[in-house]
Amino acid sequence: MIIFLALFGTLLLLLFIGVPVGFAMIGASISVLAATRGFDSIPYEMLAQRTLYGVNSFTLLAIPAFLLIGRLMNASGISDRVFNIARSLVGHLRGGLGHVNVLSSMIFAGMSGSAVADAGGLGPLQMRAMERDGYDRGFSAAVTASSATIGPIIPPSIPAVIYGALANVSIAAVFLGSIVPGVLMGLGLMALVAYLSHKRGYPIAKRATLRQIAAACSAGFLPILTPIIIIAGILSGIFTPTEASAIAVVYCTLIAFLVYGTITVREFWVICKDTAIDTAALLVIIAGSALYAWVLARYQVTSQIIDYLAANIDNKYVLLALLNVFILLVGCFIDSVPALFLLTPILTPLVVSYGIDPVHFGVMMIFNLMIGLVTPPVGTVLFTVQRVADIPFGHLVKEILPFYIPLFAMLIAITFVPWLVLAVPNLLLN
Template structure:
């Protein structure tokens, strides 16, 4: 029946159905053909989303959308520019640092790309930066948004793998920083080769002024992550705190948010959350079917029969994750791959937390790898540059992200803080 399931999945995918419908319809059809009572379907769908940890998903999505819309993101960019804008090609460095700052607030790659792009793209164009290259760098920086905590994909993985969200969050810092350092290195090389201009002159007074201006935004990750790691509140409670903090700062400190604006943001966040939850619910049925037919065990046995070398098998796993990220949206790929690959990772002796970071980073790279490259599409819209040009310009950044990905997989010490 597993072959029937795979065939139906491909068929529905080629028909152009939404991915959640593809997953749910394929699983339900295969179960029906296998004589399994369809009462299992609603039971597993409810079971898949009946988790307190998933409360954090809509809240972090909403908090990220609120902070991306107004002054919080703009002031974070201005602060980064005051510190590093003086470097030749410094705005490229600012693009990456702003992405890292916002990653520690939003938990979303697309939100990070949109927030940084809206703030920086006009200035990058005005200073003579290549528009396609600048947009692709911002899109690549957006991948850090799902690695540095808080991270929606990490929360989803934690629920599936029954692992600690706190431990996974803690392990996301160094990989996220490593991705940022790699992107900055490429950006600096390109800045010198293309003779990009210097930005804001280095001035202690300017740094202090922008620091004070951005202080409310900078405090957000300190409050959210500090509360989680100190044990004051759980990740789900932290997500609610993040929303309240974002609303308070936007309404009463920066005063850049109106009730009508908040209403539109809540609606958009609700739609995003509904899509994610539908995917999780449908994928829970698929995971149950795969487990019932012992597919994960068969995959593990087949992989181990190919080679007994842990490094060869790990490279095969990573290649599969990257390829899947090219064609599937992150949440969908994560929910499908985790139950299938986790038993194999366990047999190879890979720690559950380490594997979680491997799979999240691999799928994050898919956000800038066409055809399903959400960050590239967001950057294309923001910068008004054709997606084809951005897809070519992103190649140097894509290569360095893959190098960092290999380091994360084969040097587990990078996850330790």
């Protein structure tokens, strides 16, 4: 336990003074090794081998692919087409553009797999449209931020790929297990939007005609096939999740170049370069987390934690409740992807020892960390939307407070009703 406190405490200290997450993990690992073995006895060859081993994974190739898909979607004007589909379907309801905001995020989630891509790509379009129709800027920003968290829930999902690779569980199962929670999350946000819109007297738009709905769906038909291709291909066994991400990249590139003609070769080069930079930053985190996990295993930290909790907690639901609080606190200070690399090697063996399905736990943890994206003080999505909306941060936090109600309600539901997560993968994979 002392080793765990030293590892975790050193990591938090390095993060607090501004060291990047990947290097902070490496620094914490080396510090503990130096304290227990001395600098002269540190196995530097083993350290290099473990960091390289962390990134030497075919599965992780899906991460740059999904990052590239998100950037292609934003740059090619596909966001506009997705928004128009949602507007034609639910724009006539009370607070219609709030519902459009949530529904378009649910559709876009099946393409990008990233909350930041949703907030940065669809977000400005959603907020401009809502303001033009008379919605408060703070309310528009709050709806946009909260709906962006659906991005990594509904498959495909970058966090799901990362969790599946780290926990050694089926990525397809994590994808499928996220469908019901993602849809229920969207419906919960739409219910809150309807209530607040009625209370504040927001406008009702004219119902779209069947011709307008058909036109919007026709214009956006090819992009919304992306998640269908991915999920259908994985379930049919034609390709793996990693291969599916590559196929989706080719498909989206062909749409952008040949069908819509909205991206030039120069723009595509810039998109690829930016994706490579994002991927490199993630690879440093992955390498650092691999070394961090190796040190945890070397000093049997995980088994000590399991033994300690087993002696004090005998109910798995009590354990899940405590872990939810712990993960939420971590998510408030560390971004979701680094948090996954930090927590998965420690917590997955623990929950499995209590008989908890790792797919259920993975979806619960990802969902929890998505709430962290819109929770101060670090909330990446919160700051992204605040910058785009150009409103005081305190005002945005005040406006988003009611939206925590459906988010936390859904987190409690998937925590204590595992069927919500496991029903779809059990039905389709078994």
